[in-house]
Amino acid sequence: MNSTPSGPTTFGQLPPSTWPGERLGLPRLGPHSVGRVGRRIAALVIDWAIAVGLTCLIWGYTLLNYDGFVVLGVFVLLQAVQLAAFGASIGHWLVGLRLITITGERAGLWRPIVRSVLLGLAVPALVWDSDQRGFHDKIAGTVLIRR
Template structure:
């Protein structure tokens, strides 16, 4: 009789990855590897700056005096639209990232909408797993990879 316990039966029981994306079948580095923190933050800063600028143009605010909730709404809307249409936002494109499903396909419409709404809450983006996927990516079944 074999006394070895059975292996993990669900994704939540898998051991941590040796590198981000290992459990997803992604390479350690280079093209198609998981987008690292620096690139993700760079993309976020670029996308937020675009949302601020667009808010100022559309609503007559100044760069020093604008409504943060309006900027957040514009940011979430831009994220959802760009990710659904292109698979990347302007910030992602500039830093060399794109969004795919964990199975490698196109993201469609619902995934970017759910992901963007959760990203607007900020907390899901601060909770990561060993694959460097935020809670918003886990719920949407997506991963940001290098182009």
């Protein structure tokens, strides 16, 4: 007699979420729900603009002539420091987001560093699951939620 499991046996076999964050026990909408793509992009644009501005001030570049790799380094450093210290970058804070672990705790020190370095590689941020968690968040065990 052939015995097959009646349901998923691993997390990878779970069906997609009905709403982002469902599998993590997060609400569909409102505070503590997963931060949606629009807010995340807005936060990214704000944080990138801050990194460009700081790079121009510190290294004497102009807004039309700067080294993108220097900006990327400043961006990653700012992300790691702000997320570890405050649980949100300036961009996240302005659009109402904060970073937590998937268990609901503060992200601590190592998670923001890993997340920020992977975000700097860009590819992990372009791939996400039905919970709208990018690969960088999945590896770090974090999720961006609404405040």
